[in-house]
Structure formats: structure tokens, C-alpha cells
Amino acid sequence: MHCILEIKALNKTYQEAYALRDINLQIESGDIAALIGKNGAGKTTLFKCITEQVFPSAGTISLYGRQDDAGLRKGRRSVGAMIEEPAFFPDFTARQNLEYFRQQRGLAGKDSIEQALKDVNLLHAANKKFKAFSLGMKQRLGLALALMTRPELLILDEPTNGLDPEGKAEIRQLLQTLNEEKKVTILISSHVLSELQSVATRYIFMDQGKIVEQLTAEELLQKTRRNVEIVVDDSGKASTVLEKHFPGIPYRILPGHRILLSGGMDKTDQLNRVLHAQGVSVFSIAATGGDLEEYYLGLLGGERHA
Numbered sequence: 001m002h003c004i005l006e007i008k009a010l011n012k013t014y015q016e017a018y019a020l021r022d023i024n025l026q027i028e029s030g031d032i033a034a035l036i037g038k039n040g041a042g043k044t045t046l047f048k049c050i051t052e053q054v055f056p057s058a059g060t061i062s063l064y065g066r067q068d069d070a071g072l073r074k075g076r077r078s079v080g081a082m083i084e085e086p087a088f089f090p091d092f093t094a095r096q097n098l099e100y101f102r103q104q105r106g107l108a109g110k111d112s113i114e115q116a117l118k119d120v121n122l123l124h125a126a127n128k129k130f131k132a133f134s135l136g137m138k139q140r141l142g143l144a145l146a147l148m149t150r151p152e153l154l155i156l157d158e159p160t161n162g163l164d165p166e167g168k169a170e171i172r173q174l175l176q177t178l179n180e181e182k183k184v185t186i187l188i189s190s191h192v193l194s195e196l197q198s199v200a201t202r203y204i205f206m207d208q209g210k211i212v213e214q215l216t217a218e219e220l221l222q223k224t225r226r227n228v229e230i231v232v233d234d235s236g237k238a239s240t241v242l243e244k245h246f247p248g249i250p251y252r253i254l255p256g257h258r259i260l261l262s263g264g265m266d267k268t269d270q271l272n273r274v275l276h277a278q279g280v281s282v283f284s285i286a287a288t289g290g291d292l293e294e295y296y297l298g299l300l301g302g303e304r305h306a
């Protein structure tokens, strides 16, 4: 693991209004870092600063340890981005569209087109006109364009926006494959936490231009783990033991000899020991993951997303 991107004390103002305020951030190679925040939180502006589509008002950006102009220019060649919808030509095929951008951007090697189409599972539709694509296919073609430079860091601004659940799952699967097999580090934004929770390794929560919290996926899970589920041979006997020895922990008996405790995360060893000592066989005892969406709403407020 090494640091690919480092941002220090970054500010961006538009007509004196802060779009970004004192952003400090590090992205390590191998991360799938999810930038989560409501509309207007500053996600797109941050991405545009990294890709030099807008200029920061203050602060520094380093790519691969370099923040000088030449170093940043070199580093940006290893960054692929899909920030706003690329303006594909409706009457061009997928392949023709990519060829147009390959020439426009002066990218070497036509094989980059085939590889990018393959990476996003669009080879079968390479000769289909863009206007005949579904929204999910359009998004994947945008992703292919971002992948044509074989980036080490991929920046994606709400790539699942407007997609149906199947389209969202497809993009998630693609990102996971790119990350695991091609070792692409990914910085991705969304305003829906639940969309990213199965793939992200790190969460960066933004609100009103500021980073309000940064957590690894593991830390987020720890924070939201509240319940303990126990599987026993005899739930009736187990409930008697719980009431006698752990009167402060509310519980519910579930089908399949399961008992769900509201709390007790710090007492799993003790629970195990006491139940065994009282003649109850414990087959498993585990913390259950909490509701990450709830955590996000608690942190940032706002509406619940599906």
C-alpha cells in the first residue's frame, strides 16, 4: 500500500462562497474510497480539483508524492475520470465513439479501445449505435472511456445515478473486478451509502464542503454493530439463563433456535461461558451488522434513500 493521492488544506470558493473547506485526504493504492454526501456537499468540486477541471483557491494536491506542476501532470496521466456524462455521439457506435475520443485525446494504440470495451463487458455491443444503448450500457461506455488510459486511479462521480437495481449491481461488480484483478484504486462518489457499502473499503463523509468523518469499512461496521445473535440447542433454556444472569440485555427469540440480543457486544465471551456452564450448547455467537444507512443519516441528517 502506498499513498496515491494526498490533499492538504484544500479550499475552493465560488464568488466567496465555500464549495470546499479545509479538505485533508489520503487515498492509498488498493482503496475503493467512497465519498458520501448530499447534493451540493462538494463531491464534484473535489473531483474537478483533482483532475484540474477547476483550480483550488488554496491548499495542495499531490499525486504519487509529487505536487509540483510536472509531477502532477505526469500523475494525472495515470488518473481516469468520469465526472460529467461524456458527450458521446448518438449515431456513432460504441467503438466509433471511443475511437473519436482516442484520437481527440491523442491516446496511443487502438487496442486500448478493445481492452476498455472488454473491461466493461461491452465487446458484444461494440458495433451498436450509442442511441440504442440502455442507460446502464451508456454508463459502462463512459467507464470504458475513463479506462482507456489504463489508469491506476479511477475517479467516478455518481456512476450509478439513475440506474435500476440491476444496472447498479453491474457497475458495482465491475468496480470490484477492476479493483481486485487490475489493481485499480477507485475514488467514487454517491449520495446513497447503501449503494456503495458492499464494495467500499473506506468511507469519506462530506457535508457543506467539509469532510465530517473518515472511516474504514471495518470501522464503520464496528460502529454500527449493536446486536449479538446466538444459536443454541435449546432457546427456552437459554432464555431462562439470560434473564437470570444478563437481566440488562433485552433479547428476542427467533426461529431456528436463534436468540437476538440488543447489545452485549462486549460480553460475548461471558455469554458463551455462562450459557455453557448452565448446560446450554452454544453453536455460534456473533455480532450482527447494523444499519449503515442509519449511521449516515445520524451523521449527516437528511432523507432516507431506498
Ligand SMILES: Nc1ncnc2c1ncn2[C@@H]1O[C@H](COP(=O)(O)OP(=O)(O)OP(=O)(O)O)[C@@H](O)[C@H]1O
Binding pocket: 014, 015, 018, 019, 037, 038, 039, 040, 041, 042, 043, 044, 045, 046, 191
Ligand atoms: N461553477 C460553479 N459556480 C458557482 N457555484 C458552484 C459551481 N459549481 C459548484 N458550485 C457550488 O458548490 C457547492 C458544491 O457543489 P458540488 O457540485 O461540488 O456538490 P456535489 O456534492 O457534487 O453535489 P451533487 O451530488 O448534486 O453532484 C454547491 O453549493 C454548488 O452550488
